[in-house]
Amino acid sequence: MEISARNVLEGTVENVDVGAxxxxxxxxxxxxxxxxxxxxxxxVDKMGxxxxxxxxxxxxSTEVMVAKD
Amino acid sequence: MEISARNVLEGTVENVDVGAxxxxxxxxxxxxxxxxxxxxxxxVDKMGxxxxxxxxxxxxSTEVMVAKD
Amino acid sequence: MEISARNVLEGTVENVDVGAxxxxxxxxxxxxxxxxxxxxxxxVDKMGxxxxxxxxxxxxSTEVMVAKD
Amino acid sequence: MEISARNVLEGTVENVDVGAxxxxxxxxxxxxxxxxxxxxxxxVDKMGxxxxxxxxxxxxSTEVMVAKD
Amino acid sequence: MEISARNVLEGTVENVDVGAxxxxxxxxxxxxxxxxxxxxxxxVDKMGxxxxxxxxxxxxSTEVMVAKD
Amino acid sequence: MEISARNVLEGTVENVDVGAxxxxxxxxxxxxxxxxxxxxxxxVDKMGxxxxxxxxxxxxSTEVMVAKD
Incomplete structure (x- = not known):
């Protein structure tokens, strides 16, 4: 499956903090x-x-803003 | 100025493609x-x-999804 | 691959209108x-x-609003 | 009142799970x-x-992604 | 019709700049x-x-960030 | 620092309601x-x-919708 979202960043889960x-x-x-x-x-529950x-x-991509000094 | 958005990723602009x-x-x-x-x-224009x-x-943070194989 | 986004709606592309x-x-x-x-x-181009x-x-799910009469 | 959001899906509430x-x-x-x-x-409270x-x-519409196998 | 979005700001259209x-x-x-x-x-077209x-x-509300000096 | 987000509304915090x-x-x-x-x-905690x-x-700007009677 390919998704239109342009930003896919691979990583490792460091912490999960769960509320209600x-x-x-x-x-x-x-x-x-x-x-x-x-x-x-x-x-979190369904995907474990x-x-x-x-x-x-x-x-x-439409969710990413740009900041400049 | 500090912003509540948790994800601030520093980088260099590689390309700008401008539409109307x-x-x-x-x-x-x-x-x-x-x-x-x-x-x-x-x-893009105002910030050059x-x-x-x-x-x-x-x-x-609310805009980030998580995918897992 | 499983994604955390809760809403996955299957369908057929009816039209594609492309700008710059x-x-x-x-x-x-x-x-x-x-x-x-x-x-x-x-x-659109990369996925054809x-x-x-x-x-x-x-x-x-955080992008979905609810309206009621 | 008409709203610019292009996606309006009518349905029935099946469940409401409320946190803090x-x-x-x-x-x-x-x-x-x-x-x-x-x-x-x-x-949820104000609209009952x-x-x-x-x-x-x-x-x-800007919140909808497209996935293709 | 009532909508769950908490922020409804009344105003007057000052300008409309339309692309493709x-x-x-x-x-x-x-x-x-x-x-x-x-x-x-x-x-813009359908609503005139x-x-x-x-x-x-x-x-x-989930789309609003907070900044503080 | 300048940010690409077009909408910056100055105000005063009236209330903070914190969950988990x-x-x-x-x-x-x-x-x-x-x-x-x-x-x-x-x-909220880090920025006090x-x-x-x-x-x-x-x-x-992409998060703002327009409604008209």
Whole structure:
């Protein structure tokens, strides 16, 4: 399956913090960058996402902003 | 200024492709990862975004999905 | 590959309208519902999306609103 | 009132799961498709959203991705 | 019709800039604040959005970030 | 630092409601408009966001819809 989202960043789950409805997932994509993904608790449960998993962070291009000093 | 968006990825603009309303900006954040940001032409013009600029890609955590094989 | 996005709606591409940077893709998911997806022209080109293709519309749950009369 | 969001899917609320800040709402839009919407608990309370309600799931076109096998 | 999106800002259309697929709409909501909305050209055409129209800018709460000095 | 997001609305924090993962922040931007931002609890903690703070609500233009009667 190929997806139109242009940003697919491979990494490893560093931490999963689960609430009643949402979960905060930390994904290490390089020695300097950790991505934070907020997804449903339901997805964490169904996909069995846990520390150490090899995953990808996926981001639609229209969701990315640019900042410049 | 600090922003609540948890994902700030530093990189260099590799390419800017401008349409009538939107623009597609490629930002190299590492040797293996290039981020695609779709922002307004208006922002590209006002910020003077061009190839070679040092910029950051900024992404709100609620916009990040997780994929697993 | 499994993705955390909870909404995966299978359908058939009815139309693709391409601009300089973005594209408007119409996906028929039932006899009464057509989904509009706005994605990059780049994705349309790389994935070869065209009328008649069997595709899925994918939507992160945090992007869905609810309206009630 | 007409809204610019192109995707308005009529359905029936199947389940509401409420947390401290967010809520997960399941909306059945056809015999085969259930939409998950994550909205604020505040909206669920103010609109009185509950199982059995006739509602619409509303999605901005720029939030829809396309996947193809 | 009531919508779950918490942010409904009333204003007047100041300008509409239309491209092949997308459109940039400027909405004046107060003497100091102008909102930029990027929506489909299709919505602008179907709703007949033009300068001087009384409209509302609608924003889902999960799309709002907070910045602090 | 300049950001591509076109909508920066200055205001004062009126209330912060914190859950396990997410937080609901109310920002008064004028006598008639209060913005609701849903951000991570992590951001509220790291930025020390509290009632009375002078902040800005930041919204990417692609996230703004338009409604018309």
């Amino acid at each position: 409805v949402m979960a905060n997932v930390k994904i290490k994509i390089s020695s300097t960058n950790i991505i934070t993904a907020v997804i449903t608790k339901e997805s 996402i846990k520390k150490g998993d090899k995953v990808s962070a996926i981001i639609k | 309303v939107m623009a597609n900006v490629k930002i190299k954040i590492s040797s293996t990862n290039i981020i695609t940001a779709v922002i307004t032409k208006e922002s 975004i061009k190839k070679g600029d040092k910029v950051s890609a900024i992404i709100k | 940077v973005m594209a408007n893709v119409k996906i028929k998911i039932s006899s009464t519902n057509i989904i509009t997806a706005v994605i990059t022209k780049e994705s 999306i065209k009328k008649g293709d069997k595709v899925s519309a994918i939507i992160k | 800040v967010m809520a997960n709402v399941k909306i059945k839009i056809s015999s085969t498709n259930i939409i998950t919407a994550v909205i604020t608990k505040e909206s 959203i509950k199982k059995g309600d006739k509602v619409s799931a509303i999605i901005k | 697929v997308m459109a940039n709409v400027k909405i004046k909501i107060s003497s100091t604040n102008i909102i930029t909305a990027v929506i489909t050209k299709e919505s 959005i033009k300068k001087g129209d009384k409209v509302s800018a609608i924003i889902k | 993962v997410m937080a609901n922040v109310k920002i008064k931007i004028s006598s008639t408009n209060i913005i609701t931002a849903v951000i991570t609890k992590e951001s 966001i509290k009632k009375g703070d002078k902040v800005s609500a930041i919204i990417k």
